[in-house]
Amino acid sequence: MTALKVLVPDAHLRDLDVERGVSGDRLDYIVFDETDPGAIPDEIWRSCDAVLVWHRMKITADVVAKLDRCRLIVRVGVGFDNVDGAACRARGIPLSNVPNYGTTEVADHALAMLLHLVRGLGSYEARLKADPVAGFVAEDVPVVRRIRGSTFGAIGMGRIGTAVARRAAAFDMKVIYVDPFQPEGHDLGLGIERVRTQEELLRRADIVSLHVPLSADTRNLMGAAQFAAMKPGSIFINIARGGLVDVDALHDALKSGHIAAAGLDVLPKEPPVLPTPALIEAWRGNASWLAGRLVVTPHAAFYSEAGYRDMRTFSAEILLEFLFEGRLRNNVNPGWDAKAN
Structure with missing residues (x-):
């Protein structure tokens, strides 16, 4: 044959x-x-x-x-x-x-990014490397907070969204989600609160995480208006597709302090090409205003x-x-x- x-x-x-x-x-x-x-x-x-x-x-x-x-x-x-x-x-x-x-790997990655930020791992490591004595302190790091009792908002509740939601709930967070493509009653099977609109989710969530495919309808799903609609001091995670996010708008939301921190596994162009977005330049240049507030990985959430x-x-x-x-x-x-x- x-x-x-x-x-x-x-x-x-x-x-x-x-x-x-x-x-x-x-x-x-x-x-x-x-x-x-x-x-x-x-x-x-x-x-x-x-x-x-x-x-x-x-x-x-x-x-x-x-x-x-x-x-x-x-x-x-x-x-x-x-x-x-x-x-x-x-x-x-x-x-x-x-x-x-890779569903479990991606879900683990999303929670790892969140924990990296809220436990200040990047800041603590940088301090200790710079000065093991003077840097041996726990206080005065950005973002560090208790996540128990926080509201975790998932945009999209397919395989990965569900896996991430289970992990967030295990950390004693209240999980809400929006997904217009899931049938009615889907929330009852999951035991998770479903909200009707993305706007409501953004208004209520302390952490927002994306779990949707990239299409003409979802490109720049998160832009300036959406970041402005998030709660002050909230955290944003994207382990889905880079094109879902206007990274210039995210840069502005982080620099203004409205968004406390973000984790990105994906970027609009991969690998990033010159000139890279202002957010990535600030991150690479260790801009003081961004220190400890952004974690970036190379579209690696799926990998093991x-x-x-x-x-x-x-x-x-x-x-x-x-x-x-x-x-x-x-x-x-x-x-x-x-x-x-």
Whole structure:
């Protein structure tokens, strides 16, 4: 049997040992490490039977137009905003993602950021490094506070939002959430208070955390007006997608003191390119007004060795099940088969 060709245009790892361990000789992986689709010859795009794409390359309508043989695109990860799902639908190509990996890691990361801020870990470490004697004091650090009894507001209550909410509740915080896409009664199953609007959540929450995908509707979900609507002295966490947040507005809200602190695992451009946003410049430059009030990580919330292996294993399994058995998992562009029906 001739192996089917799977194009991996933006692989982080060229060996694909995990994927090959799942698929054996049934799939022939054509591996590139590119970010520009134009760096891959057109004949490669046109001849592949499937595409396994990470997050570093945008699969635009122009790229989809080249996929003459492609039967499936799998996004190696949860977010799929780098693939034009509508263009895939128009070509009759299903798009799937991998939602069932890294949930616990991302939820842990969100709480780790919050605890880092409210327990002053960055400030204490910096003080002790600078002067182990004079810095050996607990008082006068920004943000440090008791979180027991605080209101934790989650925008989005899917898999990760739920996992984060469970952890926040375990720290004796009251959890509220808003999610217009969950059915009525969802809150009863969770035992968590649901609010009707984002505005109400922002007004009530001491900590606001984002758990929604990036789309045209959610881009800049948090801007100047939303930060102004948050409680004075509140904390903001984003471990979802960088494009959800206007980082210039967050800079202003932090500098004014209206927002006490923030944790960001994601940025609008990754990695950040020059000129970087003012907030990132202030953070990198150790601006005194921002000290101990911002923690930034490199889109790493999903990562652990176990989570990474799960993500790659499940991606290969999704390919195999559809290409050889016709079972489609985790489809995110419904209607792709409309012409066939």
